[in-house]
Amino acid sequence: MSEQNSIRDDFTLIKKGYTYFDNAATSLTPVSVIQRISDYYNCHNGNVSRGAHQLTRNASLYYQDARQKTARFIDAKEDEIIFCRNATEAINLLAQGIDWKAGDNIVTTLVEHHSNYVPWLRVRDRHQVELRIAQPNREGVFDLGDFKKAISDRTKLVTTGQVSNVLGTVNPVREIADLAHNKGAWLLVDAAQSLPHLPIDVDDLGCDFLAGSGHKMLGPTGIGFLFIKKELQYSIQPLAIGGGTIHDVARDRYDLLNSIERFEGGTPHIAGALGLAAAIDYIEKIGWDFICKKDTQLVANLEEGLKKRDYVTIYGPVENSKRVSLVSFNIENCRPHRVASLLDEMGKIMVRSGHHCALPLTKYVLNATAGTVRASLYFYNLSDEIEHFFDIIDFIHTNS
Amino acid sequence: MKKSIAFGNKNIECFAIQLCSYGESGDFEFMPSESLQLKFDEITQQMKEKVPNFRNATERFLMFQLREAQVTLYPSGRMILENVKPAQKQIAMEIGEKILKLADLKSN
Numbered sequence: 001m002s003e004q005n006s007i008r009d010d011f012t013l014i015k016k017g018y019t020y021f022d023n024a025a026t027s028l029t030p031v032s033v034i035q036r037i038s039d040y041y042n043c044h045n046g047n048v049s050r051g052a053h054q055l056t057r058n059a060s061l062y063y064q065d066a067r068q069k070t071a072r073f074i075d076a077k078e079d080e081i082i083f084c085r086n087a088t089e090a091i092n093l094l095a096q097g098i099d100w101k102a103g104d105n106i107v108t109t110l111v112e113h114h115s116n117y118v119p120w121l122r123v124r125d126r127h128q129v130e131l132r133i134a135q136p137n138r139e140g141v142f143d144l145g146d147f148k149k150a151i152s153d154r155t156k157l158v159t160t161g162q163v164s165n166v167l168g169t170v171n172p173v174r175e176i177a178d179l180a181h182n183k184g185a186w187l188l189v190d191a192a193q194s195l196p197h198l199p200i201d202v203d204d205l206g207c208d209f210l211a212g213s214g215h216k217m218l219g220p221t222g223i224g225f226l227f228i229k230k231e232l233q234y235s236i237q238p239l240a241i242g243g244g245t246i247h248d249v250a251r252d253r254y255d256l257l258n259s260i261e262r263f264e265g266g267t268p269h270i271a272g273a274l275g276l277a278a279a280i281d282y283i284e285k286i287g288w289d290f291i292c293k294k295d296t297q298l299v300a301n302l303e304e305g306l307k308k309r310d311y312v313t314i315y316g317p318v319e320n321s322k323r324v325s326l327v328s329f330n331i332e333n334c335r336p337h338r339v340a341s342l343l344d345e346m347g348k349i350m351v352r353s354g355h356h357c358a359l360p361l362t363k364y365v366l367n368a369t370a371g372t373v374r375a376s377l378y379f380y381n382l383s384d385e386i387e388h389f390f391d392i393i394d395f396i397h398t399n400s
Numbered sequence: 401m402k403k404s405i406a407f408g409n410k411n412i413e414c415f416a417i418q419l420c421s422y423g424e425s426g427d428f429e430f431m432p433s434e435s436l437q438l439k440f441d442e443i444t445q446q447m448k449e450k451v452p453n454f455r456n457a458t459e460r461f462l463m464f465q466l467r468e469a470q471v472t473l474y475p476s477g478r479m480i481l482e483n484v485k486p487a488q489k490q491i492a493m494e495i496g497e498k499i500l501k502l503a504d505l506k507s508n
Contacts, residue, residue: 341472342461
């Protein structure tokens with residue numbers, strides 16, 4: 001309990017009395033991350049690379065260190081990590097950077113966040129590429145046969161979230177990777193929701209690309225990354241070129257760098273990268289054993305309590321579900337935004353309501369036309385907070 | 401979107417933002433820039449008389465329907481407006497303004 005209390009002391013908003021169940025949108029930020037960002041601006045505020053003064057040197061070293069830490073966090077190599085704004089930008093970088101040929105196909109799923117869905121619709125429309133969409137069952141769960149059917153010899157890319165941002169379900173990425181690679185396709189994993197909850201090793205996952213967002217894993221907003229396997233980097237065109245990406249420029253031509261920096265045009269979000277590194281330090285200090293154990297306990301409490309209430313509809317698998325500490329639900333006769341605002345007003349409990357940027361899933365699979373309420377927890381949450389949450393939803397049900 | 405709306409003896413700046421919703425109807429939050437400290441024990445009766453589709457009243461919130469919109473009103477003047485048709489901030493602002501007028505003891 002004392003360990004838990006000391007963890008909670010690291011988060012200012014918890015100390016201010018918020019019960020924060022909106023971690024899938026953005027996690028809270030520990031003071032050490034805020035301090036690291038503040039230190040950069042106060043003590044080392046220089047631009048990265050190539051300058052000869054001490055501030056630029058320090059900024060460059062810290063930025064390099066942030067890239068190393070991010071790489072190590074997913075068992076990648078330092079020169080396989082591109083910093084960008086977020087997972088959305090990472091996915092768009094790939095969508096814009098692959099040399100698509102008419103007749104190629106892309107395989108994605110109906111469960112994806114818009115960030116891993118809409119870019120592929122645009123690629124389809126611009127490049128005469130076929131988009132194949134794996135359909136889950138009514139609980140949002142996939143049969144691998146769905147992927148097997150969709151992946152063909154003309155599949156260039158298979159792309160899937162590792163964890164659904166609406167259902168919390170964990171997809172069998174390793175098996176999907178094998179199916180993709182057997183047909184010569186690449187695999188992109190949208191890890192925005194899995195990075196905070198699961199230890200990730202890109203080799204074990206078998207992915208060729210992996211996208212992540214810092215702000216969902218205790219880091220600041222505006223920083224994310226794309227992992228690109230080293231041997232594939234010359235198959236992908238950078239999204240933005242210019243300052244920082246150049247080996248040489250002549251009057252009528254340019255040569256890009258041979259390093260990962262060719263993908264990071266312009267001054268990067270240096271403070272953000274340092275903040276992300278501090279977030280990784282924090283997660284590693286807490287440890288995956290604690291995080292995973294807490295996740296299992298929290299989601300069990302949440303599921304169990306919701307299941308007991310016959311006025312609640314839970315979305316996603318109800319029995320033997322393998323999910324992170326995230327559950328979407330609705331309360332009978334009460335629309336999602338009303339529920340979320342009541343939880344806020346009556347209990348200072350923050351949850352997300354709506355479609356969670358996953359309209360194909362909420363419309364065509366869950367049939368939740370007004371959306372759902374989503375409670376997404378993290379290791380700093382308490383069982384007592386869940387009990388308080390249940391008291392309020394009981395009150396909402398009785399009084400609406 | 402923001403608009404200055406008369407309430408009591410002063411003008412209050414109010415905001416309307418769209419919540420996650422799609423299609424022909426939309427969900428919105430309406431928020432005065434300062435708490436109006438509505439006293440539901442004093443205003444509920446007059447609200448009930450003027451709003452035909454009243455759903456529920458507690459000390460902490462009122463729920464009713466105005467036009468097609470499902471309204472949740474809090475003592476601060478914050479409102480959740482769901483199923484606003486058409487899904488426009490302007491319409492949400494009009495509904496919010498109308499509700500504030502109904503809740504304003506000075507204007508009734």
